[in-house]
Amino acid sequence: MNSLTKDNNNNPRYLAVKTLERISDGAYSNLQINNVIDSTKMSEKDTRLFTNIVYGVIQHRLTFEYYVSKLVKHPGKLQNWVKELLYTAIYQMIYLDKVPNRAIFDESIKIAKFRGHDGIRRLVTGVLHKIDRDGLPQITGMNAIEKQSIEASVPVWIIKQLNNQVGKAKTESILKSINQPANQSIRINIKKIEKKALVKELERIGFTVRDSEVAADALVLKDGVAAHTALFKEGFYTIQDESAMLPVQSMDIDGDDYILDTCAAPGGKTTQIAEHLTTGLVVALDLHENKLHKIMENAERMGVSENVEVHACDARKVGDIYEDNVFDKILVDAPCSGLGLIRRKPEIRYEKSLEDVEELAVVQGGILDSVATKVKVGGQIVYSTCTILNQENSKNVKDFLEKHPEFEEIKVKTDLNLQADRREDYLKIFPDDYGSDGFFIAGFKKVR
Ligand SMILES: C[S@@+](CC[C@H](N)C(=O)[O-])C[C@H]1O[C@@H](n2cnc3c(N)ncnc32)[C@H](O)[C@@H]1O
Known part of the structure; x- marks a missing residue:
């Protein structure tokens, strides 16, 4: 010591x-x-x-x-x-x-x-x-939600929102799950290596490896630091949460697609899109110019930089740059309150407020409105967030469909057919469902 x-x-x-x-x-x-x-x-x-x-x-x-x-x-x-x-x-x-x-x-x-x-x-x-x-003091002398807040160390406003939106039992289950350690998960670079070969290599250097229940191209690792290996540096995999792999999975990408990724830094999903391209291109935007190098660094490490182009741009202003009806697919992986990442970034719960959630919902709606004209008829927009409250998720879907009758919602599909019997077309993953990050994904097709 x-x-x-x-x-x-x-x-x-x-x-x-x-x-x-x-x-x-x-x-x-x-x-x-x-x-x-x-x-x-x-x-x-x-x-x-x-x-x-x-x-x-x-x-x-x-x-x-x-x-x-x-x-x-x-x-x-x-x-x-x-x-x-x-x-x-x-x-x-x-x-x-x-x-x-x-x-x-x-x-x-x-x-x-x-x-x-x-x-x-x-x-x-x-x-x-x-x-x-x-022993430790008893937690007493307060109402049930305040007690839950202190026991789980989650602010009262988040518990109230969850209780209203998903019910008490689900809220309880989410609160129980979020102070568990996060999984260390990686996404296999399908352009460079097959799953079986990567598993063998990882086990050879001492990792315990298991398949993911969430994403087919994911592996969950233990007994080592995934970011410290030569395999990572040479781009055989990248580090990404299992749920974060689902928005791109749902895009059904063709090799020659022209794709816009509106909120792209640090490029986790841009590189995932690019891995599916042959002659196609993904245009990766981010509001912050200083984050663009991260996207290119990742694309180079993963060996997909030829299929990636980056620009600094406010996604609410894409109309100033791009013609209408040009993209085959658009991904809006929107800036959000990040409450789905509560396990991985534990301080998020204390930093965000209900006002932040409401302000972010306005930004998200603005981005969706601005890209609506840019996708071709027959093309798709995928909307995703890493948060779990309706204001930034299903409410935005409803508002978008009301404002844009030229779009229809489509059922979000994933490689492992998650929640296949759900009623909604969108897919919601809570942190307690599989131990991965909370995520929301919706898909829209432009029909006219
Ligand atoms: C959820 S993160 C994106 C994560 C990324 N898609 C990935 O998979 O690695 C949201 C990103 O949106 C960017 N952003 C915030 N407001 C924006 C805006 N108005 N236009 C474009 N990008 C924006 C942020 O800088 C941030 O990098």
Whole structure:
């Protein structure tokens, strides 16, 4: 175990507290975590512990805030880093079976002493010993939704929306599933390698590999980091959630199609489209010019750059650039609140509000309206989001069909025929359905 030195550069618990302070000030968790991993010399084991603690505390933040509010006399007066330190200790005590409480206490008290003064050391020691002696405080004295919110660490407004839209039992099941670890899934580059051969290679270098229940070209990996292999660098696969593979699957692409991908960065779906093209082209747009290089980098790594063109453009203004009726297919993988990614990006739940959801729905509707004239008669638009609330999903489908009688909704098909007996044409995947991200996909055909 690391002991605290003056710079603490390699101590996973100390770094976790610092990283959590930055994230609670608004920094992105994945960027902060990657920065710390890249700029320090932690062992693989300590890197895993560091990442685990940071994500774990973010996932359970509301629960831990509640506990600390009951365990100290003046929670409002605690400095941020002391709160984060207590949360990291509580997380380890509850969720990390292999770490003995004694080690958690010693390390946490050392950090308290190093960063604070004797009073803080005494406070941290007192809180941890109280938990050890009496257990964690009961979550009581509030209504059922507030209790659910604290237990699952999900804001009340999200629970209320879900209760109204999918019912209490489904909401409960979603809440239970979102604090589980996310799957590590990859999409096979069908232009470069067959599934059987890739599985063999991955197993040879130590991965445990299984088929996905969601997407035929996906594999779910354990026991290694998919982004660190030569196979990844050489473009034999890319890292993508299983549900995120479904919008392109539903597009039924022909090799010579001319396709518009309106919200394309970092290019997960652009490269998937390009893998199906021979002489065809996918035009990938994104509002942010500085993100375009990511799309091309991915296309080059995957060996499909000849079939990809990129432009910076607000998708609500495609009318200024493209003629009407030119594209065979259009993908609108819209900017959204991302609530379907709650497992992979745990802080999303605290950052988004109902107002954001409503504002994003207006942007999404604007993009759909703007691309409607650009697809050929007989062509298709696929609309997708990685969120699970109706405002950004089925409501947009309904509004689009009302405004655009020249389109008909078509049933979304997937390679593995998911939810084949559903009543709706669109496909909704919730995070508890298969353990993949929540996603929404709808398809429209231009009939006149
Ligand atoms: C859900 S992400 C796209 C993910 C991408 N399709 C993939 O599979 O890798 C949405 C993207 O839309 C971009 N965006 C946001 N507003 C936009 C707009 N008005 N026009 C075009 N792109 C936009 C964002 O920069 C972001 O990269």
